[in-house]
Amino acid sequence: MNATGPYHPAGGLWLGLVIVAIILAIVAGNTLVIVAITRTPQLQTTTNIFITSLAFADLIVGGLVVPLAATFVVTGNWQLNKLACELWTSLDVLCVTASIETLCAVAVDRYVAITQPLRHHVVLSKRRARLAVCAVWAVAALISFVPIMNRYYRVRDRADREAWACYGNATCCDFITNSSYAVVSSVVSFYIPLGVMIFVYARVLLIASRQQQAIKRERLRFQKNKGRHSGDGCNGDRSHCEAPSVLGQASECGPAWLTAMREQRALTTVGIIMGSFTLFWLPFFVANVANVCGRRASYELFTALNWLGYANSGLNPIVYCRSPEFRTAFRTLLNRPPPCPRINHLYKGLQVHCPRLVNKVERGRAETSGALRWSWEGDPTAGPPKSNCSVRLDGVSEFQSQERKTSK
Template sequence: MYMAEDNYNSVLNNTPGQNVTSVIGNETTPTTEYILIAIKSTAMILIMLGAIFGNILVVTAVIKFERLRSAITNYFIVSLAFADFLVSIMVMPFSASIEISGKWMFGRTMCDVFNSNDVLFSTASILHLCCISMDRYIAIIHPFKYQSKMTHFRVYVMIAVTWISSILISYIPIQSHWYTTSDTLQEMADRPDECLFVVNRAYAVVSSSISFWIPCTIMVFVYLKIYMEARRQEKQIKQSGFHVKELSPSEQTNLTDDQTEKRNERKRMRREHKAAKTLGIIMGAFVFCFLPFFSWYLVTSLCGDACPNPQVLSSAVFWLGYFNSCLNPIIYAYFNRDFRSAFRKLLNLTKLLGNSYSDHSGVVLTAGNFENRDHSVQVQSKNSCRNGNTKSDL
């Protein structure tokens, strides 16, 4: 994310060299101030630990289980989790230190690195989500062309472009000091205990557009198209008079090849729709977390001191954005069956729930033995014939 000048107005408007921010250990600090610092510190630590643990869990699950590795979409999810993990270890601790101590303690060079990382990882996150939305668009709108369009090479190129674009909008202008004014540079030289990130209007418009507004607009449009297509396909299936329902073993044996193909297609569509719904929730969570920040960032950068900006507001929008880094793993665990199963095994929850975890479609998924998507349909059909259960979790 980006820092704006208003974050530090309370300091800049006072005598040079005097830090008026409440410091831990000051005997004049009221008891309520200690309580607020304790609450803020606890909340920030929980967000950091949640982001670290959750995103490591996502990456480990995809590396360990073949079923997750076989899905092209999960390549983007791993890269996104990596970006969120870097936020939690390379951005959040520095921001938390500013919130608690009221000053910057790591020198001018690290200040530029911190600001660059903040912009880099927030931009990478939303560009990854934009890639994911395009992947789901092709899977839903053009399912028969998906394998030819979303090849491994193209996915690698998209991920590389995402990271390179994020670097170009962050490290190059910040390290070159193109993003700010000469007055701000002098201000930073005079105040080494302050890490300011005061942007000029041109950089505010360009950076926020590339990092948020344009990708967010694309994603909203794409997910609207996905939603309309999903509804159309569901209506088409209902009109055809064929529905996925519980069948006895004898009924499944009597299915014709055409009926079996229709059932498999129906299951595929439901699986894709559930994946699109999950990723739509991820995108919605991201917009919820970052829309307040980017709105605040653009408005305060364009109108300057004319816009009132309480310190509590700037802190709230910053950490609401950081909170997104630990939300995605929670969404995966709750809405995505494959990730839910993998997380259970990695956390050894299967010992509490039984030796094996069976998903709701009759496929027993064991650790390290996930089948690919096509083979899982065959296994599901065989298992269903044996136990008479074809219920799908999707």
């Protein structure tokens, strides 16, 4: 077979160029995520310990697994020896298993954050999160390196000519497994973590939905109380009206409202990451288990499904850009300051929807330092002059610090 051509059809140069673009996107994106979390104190949270683990697994995929897979796909032959083939296969299974189990840990982390928000940092501290990450990688190593390097995955029946032809040919690196290993590895590496992840995340969404409804009811009740007091000595300026409220629970933009906004955004981001991972890897694991039924997928189909999973490693950094904290950290690392118009839009939105909180921040800043002086005419909720971007940046940073204090 070597004398007549490559073991598998060669992909060609154009496919190689596409793969190079995929490799660059995976490596650059996940390196940026890891550096951003490492160098930004605000991003060094318990959840982001798991995100760092996930980015590290994706970085290994982009830096080691995909380049070697590319040589196999482009040339049609495995260019190294059989030992290197088994090491590469073990690394591939290791990263996929670590990724799905890390996402399972993220789902549990979000569940604790929603159900026990005040004890979240105690129940799931950073130390315990790091231990959980170590456990995830240990389990992934046991399901990948141990059976593959000892060749427990190989088909024992020599009547399977396709499998034994590949085992005996140095230019073939197809991962043809026996039924036992296909079932056990798929269940441990994918299906059990996926089931736990779906169950926990469904519970998280249900609880978060109930909390959102409770906060909305409290906001409506607060606004009704505020309306009753609107004519008592305000003279049209509501910034001086201090309507009674239970601000930890019911105010317009109190700690409960701010925490709910952050949790909702975090849940949406985590949901997208989990959904995309499931969508990209589920076809591969379905095909892997289908081998047990004697319906072995063709080389072309199996390779296409495997590369669909590889593409997911470059998608996660794009999903993280939904987070304002990650966007700010990325811009800082790339020496691109945040655009002033978006800051203006944020501040004006706060003026419209949360006037009491913004006015409280402004009065506190003026009383302590005397540095903040707004001067505008007409409606007091119209905001500062458009030309004074630096002052508005100070106002927003003050609001963000206020938000962090209230969340603590």
